[in-house]
Amino acid sequence: MSETATTYNPSRYERPSVTVDVVIFTLRNRELHLLLVKRSRWPFEGFWALPGGFIEMHEDLDDAARRELEEETGVRDVYLEQLYTFGEPKRDPRTRVISIAYMALIRADVHQLRVSEESTDVRWFPVRELPQPLAFDHDQITAYALLRLRSKLEYTTLAFQLLPEVFSILELKDTYEQILGEQLDKGNFYRKIKEADVLEETNLTREGRGRPTRLWRFKPERGDKQFVFRWREDRSDDRDSATLLTPTRKEN
Amino acid sequence: MSETATTYNPSRYERPSVTVDVVIFTLRNRELHLLLVKRSRWPFEGFWALPGGFIEMHEDLDDAARRELEEETGVRDVYLEQLYTFGEPKRDPRTRVISIAYMALIRADVHQLRVSEESTDVRWFPVRELPQPLAFDHDQITAYALLRLRSKLEYTTLAFQLLPEVFSILELKDTYEQILGEQLDKGNFYRKIKEADVLEETNLTREGRGRPTRLWRFKPERGDKQFVFRWREDRSDDRDSATLLTPTRKEN
C-alpha cells in the first residue's frame, strides 16, 4: 500500500497557499449583479477580480468566506455556500494558490453595503455585462457560480435569499425569470408557489397603477431545500458544464 | 476596501497543509463497497481512514486524487469527481490540514485491483457495515459522498460507471435499488430506461435458471448527465444534509 495516508509528516512538505474567493450575488433594480474588486498590483493589475483572500491559520473555511464578505460589503448573516475548489497549479503566477470558491446571496433590501456607488475599485456588475477577462481563473469561477445558482433555483428556495423580506408573487416570478433567463407562465407560477406552501401572507399591500399587490413573506420554518419549482432535463450544476461554458484560460 | 485580494503577498502567510481524500466506491457481489486504509501511527492509529495524501506542489487537484486512487487500487481512467473541501481547523491534531474530498467509481469488472482479499490494512467495506468511527472527519466525508452518489444516480448515468461493460437491465435495476435502498418497479424501470435511449443492445445473452438475459452496453456517446431516472422532492446533495446525518465529531 501507499504510505501516504498513514505515515506522511505534513511538515516535511512544501505547502500551497489557500484562499477563499466569494461570488457575491444581489438583485439591484431586479437585475442580478455580482461584486468585483479591481486589482491594484501585479499579477493582473487593473483587472477585476472576485473578492477573496488568504485563509487564516485557525479559521474555519466558512468563516474565512464570511470574513471576506463582511470586509467588502459590511454584511453578515447571509446565505453562504461552498462551491468548488480550484487548484490548477499555474492559476496564480506568484506561487501555488488553491482557491476555495464560495457563493453568497445578499437580499435586495440590505442597505448597509459598504460599496459606494462612486467607488472605482469595488463595484456591482450586472451578470450579463461582466468585464472580461477577469483576473486569474475568476471567469471560470463566476460561470460556475451562475450555473449553480440557476440550477438550485429550481429545487430550492434560494430565490428568497435575494428578495426583500416582503415581496409580491410577481416579483418572485420576475426574479426567477431574471436568473433563469426565460419567461414563466403567470398562472402556473401562482399555482406552483401556492401549492408549495412556502409563503405566508402579510396584511401589507403595495399600490401601483392597477390593482394593488398583496405582499408575502417566506415561511421561516421551512428550510432551503423543501421546495421544487421545476425539474428539468438539462439541469447541470456540475463543474464539467461550467468548464464547457468558459474554457480554462491558461496563463503562461 | 480590504487589501486582501489585491495586496497580500502569499509568502508572508503561514500556510495550511492540503490533502486529497478519495471515497472510492465499487460494487462487489451486487453490494456497494468503499475502500478504507488502516492507519498505522498517530494520529488515529489503528483507525480506518479514507485513502488520501498531500498534494504535490506542481500537481493539479484532480491529478492528486487520481494518483492516490492509483496508488491504492492500481486503477486508472475511472469516474472521478470533486465533492467538497473540509477544513475545520482541528480536524487533524498535527497541524492545520485542509482536505479536498473526491469520489471515484470503479467498475465491477476491473480486476487489476491491488487490494488483495487478505490484506489487513487496506480493505473494501460494504457501505452498510463501515467501521465507526473513522479517523479524522472521514465519517462526515463518507456520509456526504454517499448522499451525493444517491442523489446523482437519479439524474445522471453514474450507475453505469459501477457496472461491467455489458450488463442486463435487471442488473442495472438491482444497482439502483442497492444504492437508493428502495425497491423499484420492474415494468416502470424497463420503460424508463428504454425511453431514455442510453442503452445499446449487444448480441450477447447470459444463461441462468430461467429465460436467458439480453445484455446491453451503455451508449458511449452520451455524456453523464443526459439521463433522468427520476426526480424526487427530497433530493439533497447538499453539504448541510450530510452534516445532519453525521454530526461533526470534534476531537479535542
Place this chain on the structure above:
DNA sequence: TAAATAGTGTCTCTAAGACATTATGTG
C-alpha cells in the same frame, strides 16, 4: 408441465403547460 426468471402491456391519476377569464385598483 412446473418452476424460474425475463420482459411487455395497460389502466389510472397527478401535475405541468397553455391559455382564458375574472378581480380590483386609478384617472
Place this chain on the structure above:
DNA sequence: CACATAATGTCTTAGAGACACTATTTA
C-alpha cells in the same frame, strides 16, 4: 368607463406508478 395590473380557473396531455400479463429457458 377605459386602462392597468393582479389573481384565479379550466382544459389538455404526458408521464409516473401500480399491477397484470406474456415469453423463454431449464429440470
